Amino acid sequence: MKKYLTGCLALFLALSPLSSTDGFVKANGLFVKNNEIKSHNDPSKLFISSDFGKLKMKNKKGNIELNVKMNLNKEINSDVKLAYLLSILNNDGTIDEVAKEEIYRGQFQNEKKLNLLFDSLKAGQYKLDLQATSIINSGETWGARQNVYFTVREDKVIEGWVEQPTAEIVDQFEKDGNTKENQSEQVNEEEHVTEDEKETKDKQVTEDEQVSEDEQVPEDRQETEDELVSEDEQVTEDEQVTEDEQDEQATVRKLAANKITISGYWKFYDRYGKLTPLKYTDVTVRYQSQSSTYWNTLGSMETDANGKWSLSFDPTSRQYTKLRVEAASINRAGTVRMKSRQSYYEFFSEEINFSDIANGGSIGTTIIQKNDAKLYAAWLLDDMYRTREKLVAVEDPGKVTIIWNIGENPGAFYDPNTGEIFLNADSPLSEDIPVHEIAHAHMDNLYKRIPDTKCGRPHSINKGYDAGCGWVEGWADFMALAVNNNPVFTWASGSSVDLEVPNAYTANWDHGDIVEGRVAGALWDMIDTQNDGLDTMSGPFSDIYKVMVSTQINTFSQFWKKWVSLGYDPSFIVCLHQNTIYY
Numbered sequence: 088m089k090k091y092l093t094g095c096l097a098l099f100l101a102l103s104p105l106s107s108t109d110g111f112v113k114a115n116g117l118f119v120k121n122n123e124i125k126s127h128n129d130p131s132k133l134f135i136s137s138d139f140g141k142l143k144m145k146n147k148k149g150n151i152e153l154n155v156k157m158n159l160n161k162e163i164n165s166d167v168k169l170a171y172l173l174s175i176l177n178n179d180g181t182i183d184e185v186a187k188e189e190i191y192r193g194q195f196q197n198e199k200k201l202n203l204l205f206d207s208l209k210a211g212q213y214k215l216d217l218q219a220t221s222i223i224n225s226g227e228t229w230g231a232r233q234n235v236y237f238t239v240r241e242d243k244v245i246e247g248w249v250e251q252p253t254a255e256i257v258d259q260f261e262k263d264g265n266t267k268e269n270q271s272e273q274v275n276e277e278e279h280v281t282e283d284e285k286e287t288k289d290k291q292v293t294e295d296e297q298v299s300e301d302e303q304v305p306e307d308r309q310e311t312e313d314e315l316v317s318e319d320e321q322v323t324e325d326e327q328v329t330e331d332e333q334d335e336q337a338t339v340r341k342l343a344a345n346k347i348t349i350s351g352y353w354k355f356y357d358r359y360g361k362l363t364p365l366k367y368t369d370v371t372v373r374y375q376s377q378s379s380t381y382w383n384t385l386g387s388m389e390t391d392a393n394g395k396w397s398l399s400f401d402p403t404s405r406q407y408t409k410l411r412v413e414a415a416s417i418n419r420a421g422t423v424r425m426k427s428r429q430s431y432y433e434f435f436s437e438e439i440n441f442s443d444i445a446n447g448g449s450i451g452t453t454i455i456q457k458n459d460a461k462l463y464a465a466w467l468l469d470d471m472y473r474t475r476e477k478l479v480a481v482e483d484p485g486k487v488t489i490i491w492n493i494g495e496n497p498g499a500f501y502d503p504n505t506g507e508i509f510l511n512a513d514s515p516l517s518e519d520i521p522v523h524e525i526a527h528a529h530m531d532n533l534y535k536r537i538p539d540t541k542c543g544r545p546h547s548i549n550k551g552y553d554a555g556c557g558w559v560e561g562w563a564d565f566m567a568l569a570v571n572n573n574p575v576f577t578w579a580s581g582s583s584v585d586l587e588v589p590n591a592y593t594a595n596w597d598h599g600d601i602v603e604g605r606v607a608g609a610l611w612d613m614i615d616t617q618n619d620g621l622d623t624m625s626g627p628f629s630d631i632y633k634v635m636v637s638t639q640i641n642t643f644s645q646f647w648k649k650w651v652s653l654g655y656d657p658s659f660i661v662c663l664h665q666n667t668i669y670y
Contacts, residue, residue: 168192232580437453503531530563612665613662620665
């Protein structure tokens with residue numbers, strides 16, 4: 088496909104963290120919010136916005152023009168790199184790359200116009216990722232990301248996606264077993280009975296007929312029947328128990344002889360392209376039979392630490408034709424939903440002919456591929472699991488709920504009123520933003536409330552507000568560093584800050600425990616093994632968490648006093664001093 092730099096789409100890069108172009112756009116009833124993907128405390132002064140009103144079809148031949156410009160309100164001495172990635176959504180829920188290119192690299196002042204033309208795009212739903220980055224210094228990178236969703240028709244282009252890729256999403260009530268399939272199974276139960284069930288029914292009919300015949304016994308035979316009853320009564324109670332046990336054992340042996348076990352694995356590609364187990368995740372095995380094409384539930388379980396699942400069942404209880412395995416976006420740590428209190432995501436294995444596993448065995452590994460539109464949900468499941476796993480040995484922080492949807496950007500935040508985490512469409516590109524918000528939810532679970540804060544809106548990681556803000560936000564920042572074992576906090580926009588770097592002489596950083604970045608840096612220095620400046624100490628993460636959960640902590644100074652009062656080494660004060668917190 089040809090790509091030309093002509094003059095009509097306008098990208099707008101500006102040096103202001105407060106600027107944005109939030110706005111909902113509509114495509115045939117579907118709302119998609121196109122705005123800047125920037126966390127609440129992204130330190131970058133670089134941002135992108137675009138005017139979708141200038142997106143148009145040219146010559147009605149799939150040639151798409153977008154009007155753009157870049158703007159810098161402040162001079163910097165670093166290059167700015169701007170690139171794009173254009174992808175198309177397929178009918179099967181996968182996303183394929185159409186084109187990508189770096190369209191600018193250099194320094195400029197004020198405003199610079201750039202142009203994009205996409206030639207001969209076929210009809211379909213597209214996502215355009217615009218990514219700008221600028222390396223400011225060794226410890227800080229500015230970044231900005233803008234997503235544009237649009238639908239190409241034969242004669243026009245529409246902002247937004249006409250249809251969301253949600254075909255593989257089910258409502259929670261279906262998870263509880265009240266599915267149309269199961270209702271159908273109940274209605275048609277008599278059509279599915281096994282030979283054993285038929286024999287049982289036949290036996291019941293015979294017994295009923297026998298009772299009827301007995302009622303018609305002539306009087307002259309009554310004496311004989313009484314004698315028979317008398318003989319039956321002579322059977323001892325022990326003999327009756329023995330007969331019952333023998334019947335039960337025979338039934339168990341029959342069922343055990345009929346049972347088979349099937350198994351498999353679930354894995355996904357993580358943010359770094361590594362194949363990773365889908366741990367402790369809810370899995371359901373469903374089946375079709377000769378008398379029903381609905382996917383009915385055969386059994387449910389969860390995967391283990393290796394992503395393995397298994398199920399034992401009687402293959403003769405139904406006339407099975409096909410099986411399918413489904414993994415839900417639910418695990419021990421919480422749920423990833425598409426909408427508040429509504430839907431969760433599901434991933435599906437290939438359909439399996441029952442004849443291929445009639446004797447049991449493994450169906451192999453089902454992999455959530457890199458181009459699956461729902462892959463980010465798997466990342467978030469893993470984020471929830473890893474965060475809880477970091478804490479649960481000391482005290483279980485409880486489950487969390489994440490609301491994430493393709494193409495929607497409500498902001499990245501935790502809502503204590505609903506107990507839900509909301510993320511932007513591209514928030515999962517950062518491994519730190521989800522964990523940061525999960526940490527807020529965990530704090531709310533543990534304390535039954537969020538301590539009072541007076542954070543700015545938006546607030547920055549390097550600026551001071553109040554001691555409550557420094558603690559609440561600093562704890563969440565620290566949890567992201569600890570869970571991901573990396574002092575560099577990264578945003579989905581591409582911005583990053585190395586919290587190991589700031590000290591008393593770092594420019595543009597406020598001092599003290601009212602600064603969340605300083606609190607996070609101090610806590611990180613208490614567990615890291617690298618000596619830098621005044622920081623020469625290192626201890627286990629569990630000690631910090633034990634202090635955090637010992638009582639409700641409202642400020643970092645309260646944390647430190649509790650640390651000392653519980654008998655932990657006061658020499659760790661040097662980690663605080665390294666981060667300009669002087670007690």
